[in-house]
Amino acid sequence: NAGVTQTPKFQVLKTGQSMTLQCAQDMNHEYMSWYRQDPGMGLRLIHYSVGAGITDQGEVPNGYNVSRSTTEDFPLRLLSAAPSQTSVYFCASSYSRSGQVSTEAFFGQGTRLTVV
Amino acid sequence: SQQGEEDPQALSIQEGENATMNCSYKTSINNLQWYRQNSGRGLVHLILIRSNEREKHSGRLRVTLDTSKKSSSLLITASRAADTASYFCATGSGGYQKVTFGTGTKLQVIP
Numbered sequence: 001n002a003g004v005t006q007t008p009k010f011q012v013l014k015t016g017q018s019m020t021l022q023c024a025q026d027m028n029h030e031y032m033s034w035y036r037q038d039p040g041m042g043l044r045l046i047h048y049s050v051g052a053g054i055t056d057q058g059e060v061p062n063g064y065n066v067s068r069s070t071t072e073d074f075p076l077r078l079l080s081a082a083p084s085q086t087s088v089y090f091c092a093s094s095y096s097r098s099g100q101v102s103t104e105a106f107f108g109q110g111t112r113l114t115v116v
Numbered sequence: 117s118q119q120g121e122e123d124p125q126a127l128s129i130q131e132g133e134n135a136t137m138n139c140s141y142k143t144s145i146n147n148l149q150w151y152r153q154n155s156g157r158g159l160v161h162l163i164l165i166r167s168n169e170r171e172k173h174s175g176r177l178r179v180t181l182d183t184s185k186k187s188s189s190l191l192i193t194a195s196r197a198a199d200t201a202s203y204f205c206a207t208g209s210g211g212y213q214k215v216t217f218g219t220g221t222k223l224q225v226i227p
Binding site: 031033035042043058090092105106107108109 | 159204217218
């Protein structure tokens with residue numbers, strides 16, 4: 001059972017470039033989310049989704065887009081990378097029922113992104 | 117701003133001692149979870165406590181929740197060097213259950 005898989009593990013981008021961070025889960029979880037982790041800031045929620053076709057903004061959504069066309073995949077797109085987006089990005093998924101996230105979140109191993 | 121704030125930010129103890137870390141949050145919640153993160157790795161779920169529960173145990177972990185004070189504590193008893201990690205609380209709230217994390221407590225257990 002693979003759980004939550006993130007690719008790539010490492011990425012270096014130049015300012016202004018765009019890219020997509022991939023996230024896939026094989027647990028049939030409805031709830032998926034993206035966080036960024038910066039030193040001293042903990043984890044901050046970027047976007048989340050409660051099911052295919054439904055996404056919403058978290059705490060720090062600017063500069064990022066998401067879509068959820070399938071239950072399994074929840075890609076995060078950086079539209080025009082900026083040095084402020086240098087961070088470690090984590091994708092997570094959880095079982096939810098009736099909109100309530102009632103169980104643990106499973107995390108991917110993270111993508112370390114550097115924007116130069 | 118983030119929902120949860122952990123206290124202390126860093127904690128250093130000797131192996132065998134107990135470690136206590138606290139989490140305060142701002143709005144009503146449905147549940148609160150604690151996670152551990154080893155350096156450079158993803159987060160791993162430790163324990164979940166629902167808003168109608170006051171205390172929960174799992175092995176060497178004890179979690180309390182005081183919804184009147186909007187706070188929770190995580191106690192690790194008889195700590196081991198392998199417990200060295202960062203610990204985060206996460207709250208589930210809102211109609212569609214956004215899950216937000218605190219800033220974490222960095223625990224160092226000295227052998």
